[in-house]
Amino acid sequence: MLEKDFTEADRYYDAQKKVKEIKAFYEHLTVYVLTNPIVIVVNFMTSPEYLWCLWSVMGWGVAIILHGLKVFSLPPFFNKKWEERKIREILEKENKQRLESNHGNKFE
CATH class of the missing domain: 1.20.5 (Single alpha-helices involved in coiled-coils or other helix-helix interfaces)
Incomplete structure (x- = not known):
């Protein structure tokens, strides 16, 4: 009986940890989606001849993809x-x- 409770407690802890990881990913994605339009606008307002915002969008985008792959256990x-x-x-x-x-x- 004790081992079953321990296993259930472990499973609950693992599930709780997974939910926190998923939540952190969605927060990261939300910040990305809300911040990059501002970065793009600033780029076009300050130096439209050079699209430096692409470095931010692509670099951060790769980080978002890797974060999602890790959280959802896809790699x-x-x-x-x-x-x-x-x-x-x-x-x-x-x-x-x-x-x-x-x-x-x-x-x-």
Whole structure:
């Protein structure tokens, strides 16, 4: 019974974390959508001969796309499975180092 509660608590925490990530993405997207028209207008008012606003729109747009891919787990990298694989890899490496250092101490 205790393990079931723990699992449900973990699932709730994970879902809560995911909702916060999605909310942060939509806030980021909203700021992008509201800010870039201002940047474009300022560009056309101050220096219409050079469209520097494209650097802002495109650069920030790439950041928005990457943020969305991460939040919605669309890329094949940096998703939950990748995280679990890296955690296991790091733990195995630490265990191996610990064993090697313990064996070295026994022979001294």
